[in-house]
Amino acid sequence: MNDAPPAGTIDLRAEYERSGIREMLDELDRELVGLVPVKRRVRETAALLLVDRARHALGLVNETPTLHMSFTGNPGTGKTTVARKMAGLLHRLGYVRKGHLVSVTRDDLVGQYIGHTAPRTKEVLKRAMGGVLFIDEAYYLHRPDNERDYGQEAIEILLQVMENNRDDLVVILAGYADRMERFFQSNPGFRSRIAHHIAFPDYTEEELNRIAVLALQKLGYRLSPAAEDVMERYIALRRNQPHFANARSVRNALDRARLRQADRLFTRSAGPVNAAALSTIEAEDLAASRVFEGGLGIGPASPAVSRHSEELSP
Numbered sequence: 194m195n196d197a198p199p200a201g202t203i204d205l206r207a208e209y210e211r212s213g214i215r216e217m218l219d220e221l222d223r224e225l226v227g228l229v230p231v232k233r234r235v236r237e238t239a240a241l242l243l244v245d246r247a248r249h250a251l252g253l254v255n256e257t258p259t260l261h262m263s264f265t266g267n268p269g270t271g272k273t274t275v276a277r278k279m280a281g282l283l284h285r286l287g288y289v290r291k292g293h294l295v296s297v298t299r300d301d302l303v304g305q306y307i308g309h310t311a312p313r314t315k316e317v318l319k320r321a322m323g324g325v326l327f328i329d330e331a332y333y334l335h336r337p338d339n340e341r342d343y344g345q346e347a348i349e350i351l352l353q354v355m356e357n358n359r360d361d362l363v364v365i366l367a368g369y370a371d372r373m374e375r376f377f378q379s380n381p382g383f384r385s386r387i388a389h390h391i392a393f394p395d396y397t398e399e400e401l402n403r404i405a406v407l408a409l410q411k412l413g414y415r416l417s418p419a420a421e422d423v424m425e426r427y428i429a430l431r432r433n434q435p436h437f438a439n440a441r442s443v444r445n446a447l448d449r450a451r452l453r454q455a456d457r458l459f460t461r462s463a464g465p466v467n468a469a470a471l472s473t474i475e476a477e478d479l480a481a482s483r484v485f486e487g488g489l490g491i492g493p494a495s496p497a498v499s500r501h502s503e504e505l506s507p
């Protein structure tokens with residue numbers, strides 16, 4: 194029996210399996226909580242590229258599609274993580290040679306003195322060739338208040354490379370949606386070179402809680418039931434404080450909780466500790482956070498008094 198499709202046809206399903214794209218999309222689904230619209234867009238992009246490859250193979254097109262993208266959203270919403278996955282996807286489908294991600298900000302591209310910017314930008318572009326160049330807070334390249342800003346030089350080089358090296362470099366511009374929109378308005382060259390705009394929503398409290406559990410699981414830790422409640426409160430409070438950075442704030446909080454757990458075990462354990470003690474974050478490890486200054490948000494003023502609240506009361 195011959196599995197090859199009839200001449201002049203292409204089995205898209207088989208290509209999907211063979212290229213490893215399915216595996217990659219499944220991984221994206223498993224590893225990232227929420228982000229439903231983003232995952233949908235990544236899946237659509239994969240389908241578009243599979244179809245483009247098939248069209249190439251049948252001689253219907255011979256142009257490389259424009260793959261430059263913009264990822265907009267607040268800090269810690271998964272933009273860098275998804276960009277890394279996107280780089281892998283583009284590599285598996287043969288759109289970039291190596292599939293690595295080079296993440297930069299204005300300071301990596303723009304020099305402080307005359308003559309420093311072009312070599313800097315070119316050096317970054319050289320490193321990124323064959324992969325994805327991720328420019329975080331890309332709008333800082335443009336300083337509308339200063340016409341002689343060196344950022345303009347970097348912009349011009351980038352625009353040229355985005356046009357001429359489309360077959361070996363994908364550029365992703367990332368940052369806050371409103372600032373990016375203003376940046377595109379004053380730099381139409383970028384807008385016209387970007388084909389895919391993906392918006393990253395903020396996580397809901399429930400998603401942030403799931404992110405916490407998943408991140409700890411990956412590290413081989415767990416929250417005690419009482420700590421789960423404190424985590425929920427932590428997220429509810431932290432979300433409304435300045436400098437909140439979605440999943441990143443959650444991960445940082447967990448890093449600090451692990452430090453406190455270690456300190457607690459070290460200084461207060463009377464005898465030997467078992468695996469459970471070594472892998473459990475207790476309520477107090479989280480409750481010591483500055484976010485709770487002024488109390489744990491538990492008591493008459495708090496509408497959601499939990500079943501573990503008495504354990505946390507002073």
Ligand SMILES: Nc1ncnc2c1ncn2[C@@H]1O[C@H](COP(=O)(O)OP(=O)(O)OP(=O)(O)O)[C@@H](O)[C@H]1O
Pocket residue numbers: 224225226227228266267268269270271272273274275329367404407438440441444
């Ligand atoms: N949906 C998610 N599920 C699980 N972990 C996530 C999710 N989104 C982000 N994270 C984790 O949160 C951290 C921050 O994510 P990432 O760096 O991708 O965000 P970002 O949008 O690029 O933020 P910034 O631009 O501020 O760096 C990473 O450790 C990442 O693994």
